[in-house]
Amino acid sequence: MRLSTLFGRTLREVPADAEVISHQLSLRAALIRQVAAGIYSYLPLGWRVLRKIEQIMREEMDAADGQEMSMPVVQPAELWRATGRYDAPAPGPALLRFKDRGEHEMVLGMTHEEVVTALAKLEIDSYRQLPLMVYQIQTKFRDEPRSRGGLIRVREFIMKDGYSFHTDAASLDEYYPRIYQAYINIFKRCGVQAIPVEADSGIMGGSASHEFMVLSEMGEDTLILCEHCGYAVNAEKAQFAKGAAESSAVLPLEKVATPGTSSIQAVAAYLGVPERQTLKAVFMSDPEGKVVFALIRGDLDVNPVKLSNALGGVELHASTAEELKRVGIVAGYASPIGVKNVRVIADDSLTSGTNFVAGANEAGYHMKNVNYPRDFTVDLVTDIAIARSGDPCERCGQPLQAKRGIEAGHVFKLGTKYSAKVGATFLDKDGSAKPLVMGCYGIGAGRLLACIIEQNHDERGIVWPRSVAPFQVHLVSLGTNNPVVVEAADVLYQKLMSVGYEVLYDDRQESAGVKFNDADLIGIPVRLTISKRTLEKTSVECKLRWDDTVELVAQSDLEAWLVTIFA
């Protein structure tokens, strides 16, 4: 490809809208251009990278016995009604809906469980056909409330999504690690370090799932890691050792005046007790405004995802003052004692320890010596606490670390959630019809591209890993007014291509500075320079993008030199 005719130009200045480094570089290096919020075009350079990423995913999926196929982006609403997701609160408005000219309700696919399960119902009859895995590399559309960070969080994106079908859970359990390993291979081959963590399965449902997280301050997820024992988990799901509050002889309930102490910190200090001897009340409401009272030991915080899961996955928001008033709760002094009209979900941290301080449901007053279950009852006791940096690991007791990460891939054991609803069954050996047991596996291609840049750049630009670089060789000719140089560069360009290299040839009439800066920005692994100077020595100047040194290589040795780089 001659740079003089490449569609898409590099930008010298950072576009004002881009804050994230991968966003800035993908715009400046002419990989992508924005069309609307969270919707991008890929320019030729970006598309070449994306295709390389896709090819790596394809090879790893094929190696895991996957069969590539393609399913539509536009899907009938009835498929989504069948699984209940059309009307469910989640995904809700993220599922873009519209009508075609025949007034049929349609959606833009945000994932393909519905379509693939319907296909499986059609095509799979017998256990003899199982297990199998199909995958596609296809556009998804999710009408996110807010896109951000360039390609990191978008509305329209290309995803590699795979679906496996099994006779039973044991078969899925056996297959799942192969995909897990394939994912590790994919990220490694793409030059990104991704950490697999245990994850919450969210609206996808299912029994187990893992996310592949790329460490980045930009990340929207928090991971909890234990360096000591290797426990790695999304904070949404992380468990930790909570320890126990003090236990002593149970004392009689006592109401005390605690003016101006609407926070745990304040009331603990006022009464001279540790925070872990207090009970904290947190209120969240469902979409209908019904208040949930979450009760947890004062030194811990509520994890909204765990709380939501404890309630069967309902959507929750922080309760408004109005919602609290309606059920007679005094914010800041709320008490589990005598509370009515709300569901009380308690963290298991309050089942050990005695004589806690809790609110009196009256401004300016708390209760001392509150004991469960003597003084109050709850609807459910479970783990609803969020793990924080420094909390002890539940498995080994060592301190946990919290880090930010970008979710680059996600694998789920779905079980029969979709197949049962769609009626996708097969006949087992014993002649009985059983729902297919499913797994699903996704990686966002564009997000992965952004992650690659996040982890592979320097102050001058992108430093592509060889595996995904848009071209292998960036050929720079200096002195385009010198016919001898032009001729030599043209010959080298043709020769490199004839032996199979992907070459970006900077044949523009630009100064050396412009050409070198663009080469650094675009980040192709090998830079070859041809000039009057190199020709005098019948050599080519060679430089690797990740290395500062340049090397003169005799023209006759160039091919051998390149072989060592791409070996």
Add this chain to the structure above:
RNA sequence: CGGGGUGUAGCGCAGUACGGUAGCGCGCAGCGUUUGGGACGCUGAUGUCGGAGGUUCAAGUCCUCUCACCCCGACCA
């Protein structure tokens, strides 16, 4: 959906307090000189100042409405 911000040439920005002929840098086109880290000179083109109303002799600037985009939060397979 709440809070904050920005829309002026392809990109980055000034001009808006106080209304009076729309500017700068880069980029782009032509000519010439340059050619190893974002060269130089000369000449030139490009704007419905996001949009619609309004006030005024006169609006990029004032008023009203509206749209788009960015950031924080809510949300998120």
